[in-house]
Amino acid sequence: MVKGLHPFLFKTFSDICERIKATSKKLEKVGILSSYLQNLDNSTLPIVSRFLSGTIFPKGSHKEVYIGYSTLIDLMLEISGSNQKEFENVYLKYGDLGSAAEELFSYKVALPVVKRELTLNDVYQEFDKMASIMGKKAVEGRKSILRGLLLDASPIEAKYLIKILTGELRIGLTEGLVEEAIAKAFNYEIKEIKKVQLVTGDVGTTALLAFERRIHEAKLKPMQPLSYMLADTMPSANDIEQYYKKELYAEFKYDGIRVQAHKLGDKIAIYSRKLEEITDDFPEILEGLKKVHHDLILDGEIVPFKDEAPLPFHELQRRLRRKEIDSKILNEVPVALFVYDLLYLDERVLLDEPLYERRRILESLGFDNSIKISYMKQVKNADEIEELFNLSKKIGHEGLVLKDPSSPYTPGKRGKRWVKLKKELDTLDVVIVATEYGHGKRAGLYSDYTFAVKDDDRLRVIGKAYSGLTDDEILEMTDRLKNLALEDHGYMLIVKPEIVLEVAFDSIQKSDRHDSGYALRFPRIKRIRYDKGPTDIDTLDKVKEIYRILRSKEK
Secondary structure (H helix, E strand, O other): OOOOOOOOEHHHHHHHHHHHHHOOOHHHHHHHHHHHHOOOOOOHHHHHHHHHOOOOOOOOOOOOOOOOHHHHHHHHHHHHOOOHHHHHHHHHHHOOHHHHHHHHHHHOOOOOOOOOOOEHHHHHHHHHHHHHOOOOOHHHHHHHHHHHHHHHOOHHHHHHHHHHHHOOOOOOOOHHHHHHHHHHHOOOOHHHHHHHHHHHOOHHHHHHHHHOOOHHHOOOOOOOOOOOOEEEEOOOHHHHHHHHOOOEEEEEEOOOEEEEEEEEOOEEEEEOOOOOEOHHHOHHHHHHHHOOOOOEEEEEEEEEEEOOEEOOHHHHHOOOOOOOOOHHHHHHOOEEEEEEEEEEEOOEEOOOOOHHHHHHHHHOOOOOOOEEEOOEEEEOOHHHHHHHHHHHHHHOOOEEEEEOOOOOOOOOOEEEEEEEEOOOOOOEEEEEEEEEEOOHHHOOOEEEEEEEEEEOOEEEEEEEEOOOOOHHHHHHHHHHHHHOEEEEOOOEEEEOOOOEEEEEOOEEEEOOOOOOOEEEEOOEEEEEOOOOOHHHOOEHHHHHHHHHHHHHHHO
16 A cells, blocks of 8 residues: 555545556556555455456346446536547547546536545445436436536546446456455465355455455355356367266257356345346246245256247347336247256255266256256267267257266366367357448448457457348347447447357458457357356457367368
8 A cells, every 4th residue: 555545535446556557567466456455444345346356246236337338428528528529539549438537537627516535435335326226217317426426536536437337447457366466465375265256256255254354154155146167168079089088978058048046045036147137037937946945056048948849049039138028928938947057955065066966966856847957868979979969959959068977066167077069160259349330221220240259358359240130139239339339430339348249150260350360251140148248258269279170170
């Protein structure tokens, strides 16, 4: 800490962020942050830890500050007295809304009657108020609260208020480094903090437990979502047989959305891949869970399912993001929860149990018709894998997931204890970074999407697609993308990287057209991934690996 700075002030937080940003040395970043964390109390420590990890509220709280870019820009123009052209010039200089606010607010024309000194608790409480406002006047209500914050903020505070709200801190600090700083601040081994983080799923809770010397109390419990175990990809049944050289569990790869279902007494919650609560979207699953006489946490896939057969995924998309789930859509697109793992049962944590034991316990439970246990069969070789893969595709599923029967459940980790076999060029999850108007009947609609993959903490463009979405989806995307606009170049919008697409393609080639160095050949949109966020997209390393495999097959 810098001597004389009050640790609970938002100005101090902003100055610490600037110091962290100013160094490229990870150890120095961790040192600055750990020193700061030591000076906080049990109310401000969780706030700071979440802010620095790119979130505002605990994961699973289903709270969100609904502030669009257009609202932010309107307030910046109003308070600074700038016009649109002046804003665009400043924004283009930095390519960052927060940094643009810092410069524009250095000459405010609007000032508060009585200026308050912002504390971390003030900022959090105002964000909480914004998240709680609903109804017809919600947009203006949130805007009014944010106007008050920005009027009281100094230029540097305005910069970080906006960075937190947009989820774009950009100071070279990952959640992993925040965990390292927590460990250093409170004298724990990093592996201890990471273990707690895997269980709590929330860096604020982890920091508080470390501060209060209570990390031994961290334990998995229902209504507290945790990160999902993830599968790696392998290109063929032969590769899988040669890698494992042992008997595996083969499970249908269901074409739906990944969820966790939690039950604790009368409380029930369903969480998405992004750990957002989506319980109200699936009333038939909720009713099925009510009939289970256990406290539990299930991992599975919600699949559009009718007449004992899966429906195409695009049918499920008709149910996602709807304001009301009525009887009509329930009849047209019924769903089932296919459960493939059990993580908790009646105060017993099962994460470290081998899969075969978790599966045995799961199969001993009784479920309602809307909840089904996934199809799983033991396979010994490539021929058996191929046979089951073909059966999966014939039924209408995506392929297979092969699992090591002895594997524990490792939240948040991707590895070869579980692997996907889709028997085709793998699709990629990408995020839209720019969009252009379409042509013909799509004129005036944003239907051409430039997308990117992750490369450490940067995004790298990998291609552009304009086919695969329905007319209704393009209309919806046009509205969403307008609200995410960062720059308007007339023919093109640069947008906040938030909308995730799953894209298929025919091949990958090296290319100097994109900053990734690669381009997808004939990319097409397979689906909009409402259940995923920018942190879930694929990496440039995966692109390189697919390219390597394709090249080796050509030789």
